[in-house]
Amino acid sequence: MRALFVPLLLIYASGSGRAAGASGTKGTRFVCTAVPAGTDLSCPVDTSSRVQGTSPQEEELRNTVIQLRETILQQKETIVSQQGTIKELNSKLARCEADARSRGSARRKDYSKNTMGDLPRDPTETVQQLGKTMQSLKDRLENLEQQQLRANTSGGMFPNELRDLLKRRLTDLESQLLTRVAELEEEKSQLYSETATHRQRTENTLSSLLERITELEKSNNAFKSPEDFKVSLPLRTNYLYGRIKKSLPEMYAFTVCMWLKSSASPGIGTPFSYGVPGQANEIVLIEWGNSPMELLVNDKVTQLPLSVSDGRWHHICITWTTRDGFWEAYQDGERLGTGENLAPWHPIKPGGVIILGQEQDIVGGRFDATQAFVGELSHFNMWDRVLRPVDISAMANCSAYMPGNVVPWVDANVEVFGGATKAALEICEDRLFDS
CATH class of the missing domain: 2.60.120.200 (Jelly Rolls)
Structure with a gap:
């Protein structure tokens, strides 16, 4: 993600010192020029035009510069925080993908073994855990949007590119989580089906053995008559x-x-x-x-x-x-x-x-x-x-x-x-x- 900086420095230039009158003479003009971050934003004072004290215009410009500077610092901190959030989301996604691969390799194992890393052992619990993770990500997105709203209210500028990137990333992650949930539900259904089939096969085998044992007992006790x-x-x-x-x-x-x-x-x-x-x-x-x-x-x-x-x-x-x-x-x-x-x-x-x-x-x-x-x-x-x-x-x-x-x-x-x-x-x- 590319870093953005949008600090502006307002520099003023004094004219002839005459107020704009009916004759159409131009007064003081203001020029906005972009300067790199970290540049000393204190305004140079033209001692030739200053007689005593500070004019109201200079004081207003100084206050504006200070407010912009504070806004820039806040936005910088917000960007750093959002970068950490993105790294955490990337780590979470990587862990989910690793768990998915681990789950695929150990698919034939029973539920008593943990095949999902730190996820619950039962597919039902896994689905619930993924739902909680999605809700947590949504809550984080809402927090970021609230931070954007506060920054806009204070007159600052929130980077739209970062917000769009976060939304796309969160949408992709949500899509992957939903896909994983669907896969887990399918695996759960298959496991239940395999368990039922195995149980039926075992019962059939036991029934066959019991029938065979009964036949052998009858053959051993197959007396020609009950008293013989x-x-x-x-x-x-x-x-x-x-x-x-x-x-x-x-x-x-x-x-x-x-x-x-x-x-x-x-x-x-x-x-x-x-x-x-x-x-x-x-x-x-x-x-x-x-x-x-x-x-x-x-x-x-x-x-x-x-x-x-x-x-x-x-x-x-x-x-x-x-x-x-x-x-x-x-x-x-x-x-x-x-x-x-x-x-x-x-x-x-x-x-x-x-x-x-x-x-x-x-x-x-x-x-x-x-x-x-x-x-x-x-x-x-x-x-x-x-x-x-x-x-x-x-x-x-x-x-x-x-x-x-x-x-x-x-x-x-x-x-x-x-x-x-x-x-x-x-x-x-x-x-x-x-x-």
């Missing part, structure tokens, strides 16, 4: 077990039958237990340590003449009735023992929990690893009556199958925990293979 499966409990721990989802009603008799395969020693452990609130040993079948297999009803105990620890599949059934506490024990379809006075006249309490493979010290928990069943178990069925010997024999030799009317052995009724597994099994074919 087994529960495996390979370790003597206190956390491997199965659980029957159905509970028992109040019963005055029962028959429980199952297939067992175990070679654990000493003792196969606890094939099943039924506990109710207030009595964890409502019904328990257990072979613990070197003791024979035992049946507990309401925590009353009797020994059973059963032996199933040879690593082969065996079918066992136990019947009990509250009348005289009479019981029967069957192995592979043959009745091996009977007895009475086992918890006589005691009804089996309802609302308890049936656990496969563990003995309960509290309802549904507090297992003891030394009492855990080790082996495989299948076709656990329970009835609320005493079955006939012919029915038990038919199930043992695979000539008939009778699901329990209280607890049937179906896949949906059995859940496993702690590493216990369910696997497909056709019990009669597997038993023939063992034999």
Whole structure:
């Protein structure tokens, strides 16, 4: 920007000293001559025309010169200030352009990284910040216009070229800011669209994975029929077990039958237990340590003449009735023992929990690893009556199958925990293979 200076020096020349009269004689004339800034503007005094003191014309000219000088100084300060403002605007524009280039190179980064220098990280905040910057520039332009108005009022001369340059520069900057705002809005829309697309793609992928997992689970548990499966409990721990989802009603008799395969020693452990609130040993079948297999009803105990620890599949059934506490024990379809006075006249309490493979010290928990069943178990069925010997024999030799009317052995009724597994099994074919 070129510097302007417009100081004027008024120099007067005295005539013949006569006032202009009727004869048309010319009086004093004034000549305006441009002089460089910084020149001594004090008026030389013509001592030949001055008799005493200072004339009113000289005094008026001196005051005019002083006022012009003050005006020039004020305008000079204004120009310096405006030059600083222009430099600041240029710096701001350069920073905006640098941020725009930086934003373009890091466009694929997420919002958690600052891609706009000192601008906010969110495009919405960036647009708001640019709006504030534009408003600040407009306020500065208004201040400059007010300074021009004050300078014109005081009789000074504001450089029109500087004002026009500032307006053009501000217009260009405003246009660039608006363009940048539009670009940011477009980027924001694209990011939202890309985010929605990515989220949809991720959800589709997860849905596909879940469907695949479900298919694999179904294929692994695709038993030929709901009862053709087994529960495996390979370790003597206190956390491997199965659980029957159905509970028992109040019963005055029962028959429980199952297939067992175990070679654990000493003792196969606890094939099943039924506990109710207030009595964890409502019904328990257990072979613990070197003791024979035992049946507990309401925590009353009797020994059973059963032996199933040879690593082969065996079918066992136990019947009990509250009348005289009479019981029967069957192995592979043959009745091996009977007895009475086992918890006589005691009804089996309802609302308890049936656990496969563990003995309960509290309802549904507090297992003891030394009492855990080790082996495989299948076709656990329970009835609320005493079955006939012919029915038990038919199930043992695979000539008939009778699901329990209280607890049937179906896949949906059995859940496993702690590493216990369910696997497909056709019990009669597997038993023939063992034999």
